[in-house]
Amino acid sequence: MVIKFGILDQSIVFPGQTPGEALANTVKLAKLAESLGYERFWVSEHHDSAQMAGSSPEVLISYLLARTEKIRIGSGGVMLQHYSPYKVAENFNVLASLAPGRVELGIGRAPGGLPRSTKALQKGQAESWTLGEKLSELEQFLHGPAGEEHPLAGLQANPLTELPAAIHLLGTSVSSAELAAERGYPYAFALFINNDPETALRAFDAYRSKFNYETGSQPKTILALAVIAADTHEEAVELAGEHKNIRVTLGSGKTINVGTLAQAEEFARQAGETFTYEIREADITKGTKETVRARLLELKETYGADEFIFTTIVKDFEKRIHSFRLLKEAFAELPVQEVV
Template structure:
C-alpha cells in the first residue's frame, strides 16, 4: 500500500501563519524520510486558520528543501485561473524539480463567496466550462496543442524534460466521469464526502479512456486519520481537530486549532453523541487499528494509494501520527 500526505496548512492557536507554513515544510521532510510517496498542499482563500492560499509558492520552498518525495497541489482550483498560466507555473516547478511534480486539479471555490468574487469573474460559468479548461490544461502540459486550436502557436514555457503529472480531485460521480473521460488519475476526497465512494471509483474505472499509450486508471483515496501509541491518546489528540471543525461549522470565531485542554473545556456542555457522529468520517486509533481501517478502505475502494489528512494542535503529535502509520504499514 502506498501512503501520501495532504496538508491543509492549519494554524494552531499558539502559531503565527509563518510558523504554520514552516511546520508544513517539516511535515514534507518527515514524510520523505518516512517513505511517503507524495506530499500535496491545499489551496484555500480567506479561511481563518488555514495558511496556504498559493500552493505554487509553497511547492518552490518545499521542493528546494526536499530531495525525492513527489510534491503537488491538492488542488489548483482551476475555475479561478487560465489553464495556460497554471501550465506555466507547474512546468516551471517540474523544470526545477524533475520527475517530482503533480498537478492536482479541483473545481471548488476554496473560500467564501466574497473571496471568490475577489479572485475571479464568472466563477460559476468557469465551473460549467471545467471540462474545456481541463482539456486546455492537458494540451499545454503535454506540449501537444492541435493545429486548429486557438492557442496552437503558444507553449507553456519552460518545457520540462518530464511533464508534471495531472490528477483530478473530486468527491462526486461528476468529477469521476470527467477524470475517466480525460484519462486522468483520480483522487477521491473521502474525508469531504458522504457519498458512496466505492460506486464513484468503480464508475471512474469502468469509463476510463487512456490519454496516452499503456495508461491505466489510478486512484487515491484521501482520508482523515489521527494515530497515537494508544487508542485513548489518539482520541484525546483528535479533540482539537473535532472542536475546531465544530466551531467552524457553527460560524464561531476561532483562533486556530485549539489545544487539547481548551477543546475539552469547550466540549464540557456538549451532548455525548455529537462527537461520535463527527468521528464517523475519521480514522482514529493506535497503529494496528489504523492499519486495519486502511486495509478495509483499500479493499472497499480498490485504491492504489491512501492519502492522509491529519490536523492536530501540536506539530509533534502530527508528525508522530504519520510516523506511527508509516512504521506499521510501510515497514
C-alpha cells in the same frame, strides 16, 4: 505491491500560532515524509481564511521542492475554475523543469473559499468555461504549443519540459470520478470531506468502469482520509476531538462541504441564497497503529484503493509527527502478502 502512502497538508494556523509557524511546520512535515519513505506530499489551496496559510500552492510547492530531494510534491489541489489554464501551465512547467519527475498537479473542483474570494479570483474573466474545457487547454499547454485550431495558434507555456507535471483530479462525487475517467487521469476521492461510503463506492466504480484507456493511461485510485495514530486509543480519540462534516445545499442546487454551521451560514449569506444542511460526524481513522492499520486494510479492500493520502489535523505538532511515524511503522511490521 506495497501500499503507497502520501500526506496532504493544509498549513492550518492553530490558535496561538502565526501563519509563518504554520508554513514552517508544513516544510518540516515534507522533509519528514521524505525521510520516512512517503510517496508524495501535497499542499492545499484555501482563500480568505485566517485559519489556512496555504493560499498559493504553486509558491509553496517551489519552496518544498527546494527543501527536499526525492519525494513527489504537488497540489491538492489547484482550483482551476479560477484561473487561466495557460498561466497554470506556465507555473507548473517551471516547477517541472526545476525538479523533473517530482511535480504533481492535482486539480480540485471546489471553490477553495467563500463566494467573495471566488468573485475576487475571477474578477475580470470574460469567458465562461467548463472544467473539462479548461483541463483540455491546460493539458495542451503542459505538453506543447497551441495547435492550428486554437485562436492563439503557436502559443507556448514556456519552459516546455520532457517530464511535465502529472495531472490528478480530486473530487467528492461520481461526476468528478467520471471526468477523471474520461480524461485518463489518476483520481483521488476525499473521504475526509465527503464521508458518505455509498458515494465513494459509486465514484470509484464509475471511474473504473468508464476509464478511457485510449488515453494510454491506466486507472489509479487514491483514497484521501483523515488519520490519527497514537500510542493508545484514548489518546487518539482525545487528539481527534469533535469534528463535524456539514454538507450544504444552496437554493440553486449547488452543494458544498464545510466544517461548521457558522461557515455554512456565511457561505449562503455571501452567495445570497437560502440553504439546507446535513450534519455528519467526521470520519477520522483513529487509534493505535494496530487499530489504524486494520481499518486502512479494510478500506483498501472496500474501495479497491491503489494508494492512500492522509491528512492529520492535530494541533500538537510533535504528536502529528508521531502519528505519521506510527503509520509507517504499522505497515513496516506487516508481512508483505498482507498488504498486496
